[in-house]
Amino acid sequence: xxNNDNQSLKSELGAFKNPQIMLVLLITIFGYGGVFASYTxxxxxxxxxxxxxxxxxxTFFIYIWDRVLFRNPCSGEAC
Numbered sequence: 001x002x003n004n005d006n007q008s009l010k011s012e013l014g015a016f017k018n019p020q021i022m023l024v025l026l027i028t029i030f031g032y033g034g035v036f037a038s039y040t041x042x043x044x045x046x047x048x049x050x051x052x053x054x055x056x057x058x059t060f061f062i063y064i065w066d067r068v069l070f071r072n073p074c075s076g077e078a079c
Contacts, residue, residue, distance in 0.1 A: 039061070042061075043057055046060060
């Protein structure tokens with residue numbers, strides 16, 4: 001590695017000092033983490049307590065995310 005490569009790497013890593021970049025990274029990390037956490041929490045709940053068959057869980061999640069992503073903003077605009 002020559003001096004030019006070190007400067008380039010240093011300037012690239014310096015982007016992490018920008019609070020907006022760190023905020024976007026944290027939102028992405030916690031957003032995906034929330035999805036995985038909800039999936040691992042809700043799947044046993046829907047299987048054991050609600051009595052849904054395993055095959056229906058994917059359809060259940062598609063239904064939930066359809067409501068969250070599309071129906072909720074539409075109802076907000078209707079108000």
